[in-house]
Amino acid sequence: MTPVQRRRLMWVLIVLLAGGLATTLVAFALQRNIAYLYTPAEVLRGDAGNQERFRLGGMVVKGSFQRAEGALEAHFVVTDGDATLPVSTSRILPDMFAEGTAVVASGRLENGRFIADEVLAKHDENYVPKEVADKMGAAHTKHDVPVPAVEAR
Incomplete structure (x- = not known):
């Protein structure tokens, strides 16, 4: 192997190593920032596992909202x-x-209670986010919360 071929081989190996390292770092960063969506039944069944952060999707039960006057909690x-x-x-x-x-x-x-950092809501009860509707299924009507049809996008 000539010195020129050896130098080219070294450059190819360095580029491959750098590309592999960059791919690995991006994969770890994306994996840490992913928040999977779970329904209450999946969370209580243990499907969420020991994930530190995840998304909870469903319908707010009528009559369950409580807030002290003048408080954010x-x-x-x-x-x-x-x-x-x-x-x-x-x-x-x-x-x-x-x-x-x-x-x-x-x-x-945390201790059987979901502590939310962010809450997203849709005002029209005829719309349920597709991910939530898919997980909830169309047949559920318990707790006075029928699952509406998913609005076409």
Whole structure:
């Protein structure tokens, strides 16, 4: 092998190593920032595992919303038709948040209660985010929360 061939081989190996390292770092960064969506039944069944952060999707149970006068701390219950899970948040809720509407909350599970860092809501009860509707199924009607049809995009 000539010195020129040896130098080219070294450059090829360095480029391959750098590319592999960059790919590995990107994969780790993306994996750490992914937040999977689970329904209350999946969380209570243990499907969420020991994930530090995930998303909870479902419908806010009518009559479950509680907030002290002048406080940011809010408590409500989310259901998927099979199970319910209490949710707490100290963040500002969106204007469209209401009982009986679909919500997706990002946060963590702590002592059987979901602590939400972010709550997203849709005001029209005829719309449920596709991910939530797929997980909840069209047949659930427990807890006075029918699963509406998914709106076409």
